[in-house]
Amino acid sequence: MQVLQAYAKVLSGLISHRMQTPEADLVINVPIDMDQEDPFLQFIKAHSLTTYEQLLLFMALIPHLQPDYFDTEIQKYLPGKGDFPQIGGTRSKQSRGFLPTGETALFLLGGNDWGTRIEIQQIFWPDHFFSRSKVLWLEEMPGGEPTMSGRLLLSQDHINIFTHGKPVPPHFSSSFPAKPVTTELTWDDLVISNDLRAQIDELISWVNLNAKLMNRWDMEKRLRKGYRALFYGPPGTGKTFTAGLLGKYTGKDVYKIDLSMIVSKYIGETEKNLELLFSRAEDKGWILFFDEADALFGKRTNVRDAHDKYANQEVSYLLQRIEDYNGLIILATNMKNNIDDAFIRRFNAILKFTFPDANERALIWRRTFPSKSTFIGGDIPDMVKRYELAGGSILNVVHYACLKAIEKHTDDKEELEIYVNDVLDGIKREFVKEGKPF
Template identity: 45%
Template sequence: MSEYQPVISSVPALQAGITYLDAYIRERLSVHFGKKQTFDLPLSPDFYGSSPLASFVIENSLSAEEFIILMLALVPHVAPALLTNIMASILPQGGDLIEFGGVKGTNHRGILPTGETVLFILAGNDLAARIDVQKLVSKEHLFSRKRIVMLEGVKAGEPPMSGRLLVDADFLAQTLFQTNYVETFSSDFPAEPLSTQLEWPDLVLNPATFRQIRELETWIQYNDVLLNDWGMNRQLKPGYRALFYGPPGTGKTLTVSLLGKFTNRPVFRVDLPAIVSKYIGETEKNLAGLFDKAQNKNWILFFDEADAIFSKRTNVKDAHDKYANQEASYLLQRVESYAGIVILASNFKTNIDEAFLRRFQSVIYFPMPGISERAQLWHKVFPTQVTLDDTVHIDRIAEKYELSGSNITNVAHYCCLQALAGKTSVVTLTNLQKGIEREYAKEGRMM
């Protein structure tokens, strides 16, 4: 294609691409039906500014053929009638051009392009060219490696190129709205976004734990430089793997949420019950779907209560043990090859298979808060609208009662509700002690 120049917004770049695709398809059809003897490459679009579409084309030096594939994947989302209108103008009396490919969707009324559509538009009936074009939609190509454009899988026995041409949802959102797409929980993606309104100063951790968290931040900041500019990608595997372990309520989940918030990376908490299946091969299939969607996205995948799937492998006594070990081996492979961040949370480090631990860059202990940390938590937990009664001495409370961060939050929640019910904004020592007693009782402890 000709040299590209900078783009201002998404619309001009998309319109230029649609116009180019339209001209390219009509040129191919003119040759196919004998109206022309040779295929003349349409004039390449000129881009102005820095829209996501233009930037992607320029940065990756896309050829005319690659740009056509990209636009074909985008066109059902931006110009759904384009392919149908072109075919209607070429075949006004109706009819079916099998070579053109394409399928009908469940709801979409236009033509959804397939790999066969790509073959026809780019190669016509030239067999050698058709074989060569298939490389552009292979797993080795940039589109597939970056999960920008992919061919949908088809039923066994059908030609692979008859699968629909799919565009990545995140790339589509960036192209159309210049914003990130947020995956929603589904059977295809058993994970939910995790976020927080809190800030780093709200997080209270043991100093040693906090230092290790800062090391993880350093990896996020400098990893690309280390791997690519310094050439360490020859020795190091991509991605970062960490285990957070310790008693419940000590800040593991909040830490993951804050890491995502302040490094601008989406965090997804994986729903392990939805991943693990009693049917042979289903767990691996679910894991494959999860990691395939996350690849090249800079997401943080958070496996809470990770013991359910990362637990120690056992000696094989029956078929169940055999397949459980196979699942663990497959998970190890996917975790190790994932280029983003994987964080596991568990109450006990000893529950996690040593094969995983050996591959983790960080194994971080989240202990129960000490007296100093408890005092900080107590001072931070109450809203500004609340006043503590003169009989409430936070430092004494912190020293006397061993509670986790989540315990302290629960106590504050209880006290605030009691204050509201009593038409006051004052938290009394009596209500505070009742709240603490409730937390102790949950855990079977005596005050």
């Protein structure tokens, strides 16, 4: 915190100078040892930020550390409770403190020097590092109002990095409608074909090696950003499980998108929700997992009315946005044919999760039961492998049979006794749910 306190003193001196002599020239000096171990300084050094860029970052950060900072500093130079329009600023319904705007930055850094003010404005242009990397930007103003009247907005991830030294995992909310996908299981617990396993290994290679390919061999200009994969196949065949394992073994966070909070009946809202999601995920290395993706990435239709027109616009927006995302995106669906053809062409990999055959089902049964269990009535995994169930349904049956076994369990027995009749009852329940004859 010593570094941030040092910047607070620099900004205090800057406010003092401008409030008293806004016309005077000013040489801004930041007397800070740049070799200190501090996340704010590390970010500055990593991106070779200028003095103006450093102070802009700090102006956006300080209200999150000390909400009354600007009020306290400004009121020192105003008689009573006067106003000073030149310094800009605004307040919100939730925050009673002074919130700096682009006008605040122009006045404090440039005073009345138009040349410097124009230089500061260019820092907020779309091609600047701050904007491209979603670090710092101006709040969008209604049409016709001065652009620089918008608040200075700093990304929540960078607020956390500068104050806590690390990004804080996002909370599930309307601005980030996604939940982490994790698993305690291993690749050995995933029963799939060798061909599918080879395709999954290709995904792992991309996650682990693509950054080296782009940076060391200068392929960034030739190859598209990110990687897009489609997982398709019947329910319960391991699509979500595989996504969780990919995250576990590559060290990447996997977030499953809640499409019910993304898709909106109101025109333009779906795109806005998606943009918030992608902006938050950009440059984090997160794996975004869209389950039941045909709800969002479905086929475009012939335009019969305004609803069809805007639905097709959503798909067009998605096409562009998934290509711009520089991480791994996984779309999962039960029906590949429901995905728009334009998306199919853009996938780097299409992985088919097939229904397990009898031998694979026996292996799933065997690996799913508790390690300390005994089968009563025969070799249950071999006996029930003929019943056509996917891995997810087998897990439900095992859960049911184990609970029944615990009801009968006595403390003098170390192993859990699994009865074949309980397993068959569980299978029957699954068949009824799926509308299949038992």
